[in-house]
Amino acid sequence: MRQYALRRLAYLPLIMLVVSLVTFFTLRLPWATDPVLQYVNQNTTVEQEQEIRRELGLDKPMLQQFAIWMGEVARGDLGETFRSNQPVWQEIRRRLPVNIEILVLSVLFSTVFGVSFGVITAVKQNSVVDYGFRVFAVFGQSIPDFFLLILLIVLPSIWWNYSPPVGGHISFFEDPWENLRLYVPPTLLLGIGGAAAMMRLTRSTLLEVFRQDYMRTARAKGLAGRNVVLDHGLRNSLIPIVTLIGGHVTALFFGSLILEQIFSINGLGQFFLVSSITADFPVIQFLVLYTALLVMLMNLAVDLSYALIDPRVKYI
């Protein structure tokens, strides 16, 4: 397995180089957004515009710009954002706690609810409970997150003049109550929404596993129903579930944009979105590299986890 992992990791630099080349030059195509335009108005003279271009380092030939950037990246310097003149990494590090908390809570809620409901519906197949949860799953998947989150703000306001504490990250270590008041309701709501897909996947996988011979054998051995379901059934259903969780985690690493926007939380999602829209090249370049790296590492982690979950999976 170690060799397999090392082999996968060996591809990383090459893939990153290709990604960085494509990103860098795509951003500078003639029809792409010119970042200088973010800082001009109708009073800005052509000379001032050129000065801004020089300040942003965009006046140099493209290859020279690329060489400068690669040199900086090789030294671990990700550059400064165009918008704030602050180091890119510093801007990201400031927002990371927000997204880690959203990630942990969302994945926790969606996994706990999704797997639990999935197991219950599989065990109680075609019962009222099963139908009830399946209806819930359809709702969960069909109602957009933004609508659920808006309701979470609007309904308490209409009913009780209550407004959830929108407007910024409150550290758990500084004020645990306010922190949970801010993060738990939306992540719980998103978690329940996100649980729908996981519930359906868990249910269908479990039902398939239930039909396997070894499950019949386990029951015939006289094992308790709970042990049969959890130890034999669920464990053998985990591979697709872990794959799904891996996808969730990867996506949430870039921030939960909708949650951040509606609850006015200044996290990575908004930072990356605004940077992309305003053509903040250093951030976009970093974002793409970060995405590529994260996706590759997460896929590797998920692949390796298969071997831990299922001893039959071997990596050579």
Added chain:
Amino acid sequence: MERDNYWTRRIARRRLLTGSAATALGAGAWALAGCGDDDDDDDDDGGASTATATTSGVQPGTQTAPTATPAGEVIKKDGINKSRQSAIFATINPYGGLDSGLLWGFTVFDHLWYTPLDTGIRENFLATSIEQQDATHFTVVIGESFFHDKAPANGRKVTAQDIKASFETAAKQTKISNSSWWTQTLDTITTPDEKTLNFTLKQVDAWTFSSTNGGSPIGSSILPQEIAADPSFMDKDLVGSGRFQFVSHENGTNFKLKRHEKWRVSGEPYLAGVEYKLIQEQAAALAAFSSQEIYGLGLSNKLEREDILNKHGKDVVVESDDSRAVWVLLPRGDGQWADPRVIHAISYALDRKQMIELMNFGEGKLSGPVPPAFGEALPTAEIEQTWGKHDEAEAKKLLAASAFDTSKEYSIKYPTLGDRYQQFATIAKSQLEKSLGLKIKLVPEDFGRWLSQSLYGSDYDGFLAFASLAYDDPSSYITPYAKSYGGRPNWAGYMNDEMDAAVQAQRKILDDKERRAAVQEIQRKAWTNGAPFIPTFIAISNTAYWGFVKGRVTGRGSYGAFNGKVYIDKG
């Protein structure tokens, strides 16, 4: 989510400002718009208006009072005002963004003077007198003022040298979208002593003291010399001498300010502090307002206003104000479009009342080139007969009399900045097709491309549709009639010697009354000559406040942002 750029930041800023009951920001304060500082009115402190009458927009300052305090009401010099911040600031450095530049210009930094849009008459702030020797020289004497008690200034006195350094540093900035005044008009500043500044201009500019130019809330912010020498200091902290001292922020959000105890206007500001809370979504802002998490809120339309009033009744006050952003249709101004009959036909074909109804639930006003909020605006009766007139029959007749090619398809290009731009373009298209039988296609464009290629590059074959910037300065609205603007040729390709000469000439008229008349005359000439900048209407904006936010100033544009008499009378 809104795009974060120059044009949309103004929208975000407007929301921010209109939501800022704390500073009693009036209607949407503006891009390069007005600033100055707190009222130099009341009290006989150093900032009081003792200006000497001079020319060039310089007259003795007027006194301004906030909303009158009802008899028997006790003013409470206290309270934290809670305001909405509707967009994340990329940086707190005022030179890094218009949003931060304006907000701190209204609160953390002091200024020499300010010119409110309603009177058009400059008011002295830190300046105690301004003597104008001739059209290109003036001398400013400042009163006593102190910086906030933080490093590197540590509460020391503000000197003329600080102001010189601040202006010189501002002139070097590129990202704050200063007007060309800073580079093309301002020449030198000398400081013979700690209280006196001698300004020399490269050329006569009657708008020198306007909020778009030397009175810009951003550019004219007074910084300590130490910070002016290294403005990157402001990436992390702000030190000024304005009414409020900067306390903290969280990654460009949730700002906290506290009262400057040694503010030059004794006894002010009444508020102990201001807290801004990031609330991006309007639905969340309405909920936060209802639960008194914020005390003021800009409303999107009259439905929201009615809802708020139904819900909270007399506990809430809703104030209305005229927007200074004019919805404009900009046809070409060259070739067949240079015939005034073509422009008149297009203007007559537009049904502005329908536009107001469809876009603003009937809450708007006809506008000439200079919006109605300004003293320089044309009288309503005159607008109704010219820019505001809707007459389909006359429109058809005029177009038929011209040699305009109606067989060709023309485009209306608009920036994809939000639904309202599309809505405006769609309504204009439909009205022009119906009234004139023109064939028109809508072309939505990415904002960057629209701005650089279509507007600045004059790359369009029909019309551009957009909302103008909401300046505090009337001159900005007539400059598009000149042959060039910001060093670029006229966007519409409109090259009219008479209009160009009139625009250039008014910049040199130093007498306020004469200049005001000249600006009005330019608008009349624009109509007569068929200048291709077709104004349609302005929206009326509504701002809700809880009744316990007292001492507000409204209807004075961003001047209201300098009111130090707001207080919270809650509980």
